[in-house]
Amino acid sequence: MKAPDGFLESHLRARRDGGAKLLVPYITGGIDPRWIDLVRSAADAGADAIEIGIPFSDPVMDGPTIQAASERALAHGATPASILDDVSGADVDVPLVVMTYFNIGFKMGVERFASESRAAGISGMILPDVPLEEMPEWDPAAAAAGLETVMLASPLTPDDRLPLLTGRAQGFVYGVNLLGVTGERAAIGDMAATLAARLKAITDIPTVMGFGVSTPAQAAEVASHADGVVVGSALMRRVLDGEGPLRVGQAIAELRAALDAG
């Protein structure tokens, strides 16, 4: 089912403007033969959008949990094509966003990768190793396919660069909470609040913060400064530990409840 153009941003804006904090769970595509049930349970548990990881052999922005999840998916034979094929049958009513590294799309051919992603029902794309300067490699293909490209902002992004990122961002702007890679943390430092405030001061596009968000309390804390959160490693650790869609869905529902309680 192909979502309408602009669905990612319009859906997130509508939810935010209606007073909700945004919850974006991350699920590694192909981590389990029935992984698409994880996507469905995330949607049922109150996700506002779902990030789907297409695994890459050398994920330098990811910590041990997501890397292990990627390795498991690759060991199961997951490919970009098989993941997109699975996604096309997901039949969920929230926008889906692919997160992957540039070589996956580059090898397939960016035009083909963008159009096949869109045809499978993907609305947006997150490419953490494609900074603003390299966007000309990707943008034309995304635009032609009608994919929204999410931009990442870092606590180290200078003030004069931040508006360039938010100006280019579609769907949402992804604020990175900390210096480092994905993975659970005992505490979220104050970089998240500072970056969220800087972003909120210059843009109206939904601001979603990620990296290190592990617990419902942390999710609520980070979301209090921004429009929402991405949670990945804390969920994929459960899958790696053997939990299925039901338990993972419960964990997502707990995050939802914490965000709704403020």
Add this chain to the structure above:
Amino acid sequence: MGEPDATGRFGRFGGRFVPETLIPALAELEQGFRDAWADPAFRERLDGLLRDYAGRPSPLTECENLSERLGLRLLLKREDLNHTGSHKINNVLGQALLAQRMGKHRIIAETGAGQHGVATATAAALLDQECLVYMGEVDMERQALNVFRMRLLGAEVRPALTGSRTLKDAVNEAMRDWVATVETTHYCLGSVMGPHPYPWMVRELHRVLGDEAREQCRALTGGDPDVAVACVGGGSNAAGLFVGFADTSTRLVGAEPAGGAAVGRGVPGVVHGSKSYLMQDEWGQVLEAESISAGLDYPGIGPEHAHLSDTGRAEYFPVSDEEVVDAFVTLSRSEGIIPALESAHALAWVIREREALAGQTVVLCLSGRGDKDVEQVSRILGPNAGSDRGLQ
């Protein structure tokens, strides 16, 4: 071999494919290097260290015995005689001084065979910098002596436990570390790869070996060599050699390990911050390189080499592990020089092509010495030390 363009590209290769967190640091590094490189005081300090600490200039050795046997004139650029035993010290002294100038006191590095790690640990000890070296767990076993040397020099050596547990994975770990510590840490990248400005900066820091080789060759032979040859993993010693002869008619040749031939078997791809030739499967997953030499065990190649291959200015050929061991034995017996297995790749190509190269002058970059490799090779050759191997 000029400067890359504003986006850090050599032709269609290069660029800066890294997380947003690293972008300000790469811009700062590029500016810092440009300023330092243009600063006579910095250059003087680096030149002084290269001369009085590292032992430059390294000699150009005429191999009379082997030249006669091969039917050509073989000149070795003796980077094996540098302090720490390889060309790696040229790059590392420059980056360590640059880090000091930029106020970064923690140095991280990745290493395959350990040559770059040892060089980095050495420079860090000299300049009183904290040093952490990532090394694939498999490589730590293969190169245990170099692990001990790094620790003796005061560096921490941390195993990369993911993937093939070799150089590619050590690079991943170093990049992850850098993303978390970029405010205080300099990543001393060990080859002409990674995001801009590294491929260009590392080449410039190795230019000294190519410039010396050209001058020495002219003094010795009255002209430029017909061929300049070097081994290529990421390609740093080859880049340093090639740049010295870029504006001559000298034929430039890179020798790749057959199991890690990024140019021969790779297609354009993006990993570790730049676009280059890369060994990968049909879906863009990076393949594991396999080489007898841990230092060349890398599935990609520096972006400028990819460009030089595209334009035809340099040629790249694979050599087999068997040819490499034969070359290792041949140089040891003919000249009393035990080469690094990496460097033996370059000689293996010369030996194979000796008929085509008959009568020509060949400058070969002997990028490192073989001390680190003798234990590994002894297991291959057995008790007769390869008396039946090599050029008979």
